[in-house]
Each structure stands twice: as structure tokens, then as C-alpha cells.
Amino acid sequence: MTHERLDKVHAMSGFTHADVPDQSGKTFIVTGANTGIGFEIASTLATRRARVLLACRDEPKAEATISRIRLKTPEANLAFLPLDLADLASVRNAAKLAEKEPRIDALINNAGVQGPKLKHTVQGFELTFGVNHRAHVAQAHGNIRVAHRGHEQRSAQGREDRVGRS
Numbered sequence: 001m002t003h004e005r006l007d008k009v010h011a012m013s014g015f016t017h018a019d020v021p022d023q024s025g026k027t028f029i030v031t032g033a034n035t036g037i038g039f040e041i042a043s044t045l046a047t048r049r050a051r052v053l054l055a056c057r058d059e060p061k062a063e064a065t066i067s068r069i070r071l072k073t074p075e076a077n078l079a080f081l082p083l084d085l086a087d088l089a090s091v092r093n094a095a096k097l098a099e100k101e102p103r104i105d106a107l108i109n110n111a112g113v114q115g116p117k118l119k120h121t122v123q124g125f126e127l128t129f130g131v132n133h134r135a136h137v138a139q140a141h142g143n144i145r146v147a148h149r150g151h152e153q154r155s156a157q158g159r160e161d162r163v164g165r166s
């Protein structure tokens with residue numbers, strides 16, 4: 001989604017970046033944070049002092065995104081979390097890496113594919129189902145323990161959000 005289109009959505013809903021409250025002390029995982037809606041979410045959370053893990057499949061792209069966010073918010077607390085949603089082994093690995101975080105407050109399942117051509121994930125699921133649904137469910141399961149740990153220790157609310165229609 002382009003900036004122009006997002007601005008239209010903001011105009012329609014009345015909800016803007018400025019309405020997002022301070023997120024100090026909270027940690028968010030944002031899948032597909034390199035582009036579009038995921039980038040806007042990651043960037044906005046960073047300006048609101050959250051720690052944001054950019055869960056992306058392409059490290060150079062994610063590092064470029066981190067630099068881009070830091071141009072606007074130099075103190076942004078950001079880290080790359082390697083995640084290829086078309087491979088459940090990568091999803092498990094990302095969940096393991098996320099376990100090292102003291103807390104996860106929210107998992108924002110934004111990444112998605114939409115393509116007319118029949119393709120498959122590494123484990124043989126149809127790509128749209130595998131990436132948009134199957135992998136995000138696995139990712140959520142992997143992170144629930146960490147989210148609960150945050151909840152128990154600091155009264156944080158662990159939650160999962162799904163971006164998109166499907």
C-alpha cells in the first residue's frame with residue numbers, strides 16, 4: 001500500500017499516527033515490516049518508543065528499512081528477526097530467537113502474498129494459505145509462551161493482530 005493510499009485511509013477513519021499512544025517498554029513483532037502497511041506500523045511504533053522486531057525474509061532489505069526508520073527516529077529500538085513464512089523451519093527458528101526477548105507484547109501478522117500462479121511453500125502448502133495463514137498460526141504459537149511470560153511478569157497484554165482481509 002502506498003503512502004498516498006494510507007493517507008486516504010487515515011482521512012476516512014480519522015485515526016492517524018498521532019493517535020498512537022506511547023509504547024515505552026513494550027516489544028512488538030511485525031511481519032513483513034519492509035514495505036507497505038508493515039513498514040508504517042513498524043515506523044510508527046518506533047516513534048512511540050516501542051522495541052520493534054522486524055520479522056522479514058531478506059536481511060539487507062530489513063537493515064535498509066532499519067536505517068530508513070532511524071533517519072526519522074534516531075533512537076529507534078529496532079532489530080531484524082529473520083523469518084521466511086514460506087518455510088516452517090524458519091518460523092520455528094524465529095520463534096526460538098524471539099524467546100530471547102524478555103517480553104513480547106504483540107505479534108502483528110502483516111506479511112502476506114497474493115498471486116494467481118500456483119506455488120508452494122517448502123513444506124508443500126499452497127503458497128497463499130501457507131504464508132498468510134499456516135505460518136502465522138505457527139508463529140503465534142511459538143510466541144505465546146514469551147507473550148505469557150511478559151504478561152505474568154509485567155502485567156503486559158500479549159496479543160496477536162492480523163492485517164488484511166483473509
Ligand SMILES: NC(=O)c1ccc[n+]([C@@H]2O[C@H](COP(=O)([O-])OP(=O)(O)OC[C@H]3O[C@@H](n4cnc5c(N)ncnc54)[C@H](OP(=O)(O)O)[C@@H]3O)[C@@H](O)[C@H]2O)c1
Nearest residue numbers: 001032034035036037057084085086110111112163164165
Ligand atoms: N494493500 C491493500 O490494499 C491490502 C488489502 C487487503 C489485504 N492486505 C493485506 O495486508 C497485508 C499488508 O499489505 P501491503 O499492501 O502492505 O503488502 P506488501 O506491500 O505487498 O507487503 C507484503 C510484505 O509481506 C512480506 N512477505 C511476503 N512473503 C513473505 C514470506 N514468505 N516471508 C516473510 N515475509 C513475506 C513481503 O516481504 P518482502 O519485502 O521480502 O517481499 C512484504 O514486506 C498483506 O497481508 C496483504 O495481503 C492488503
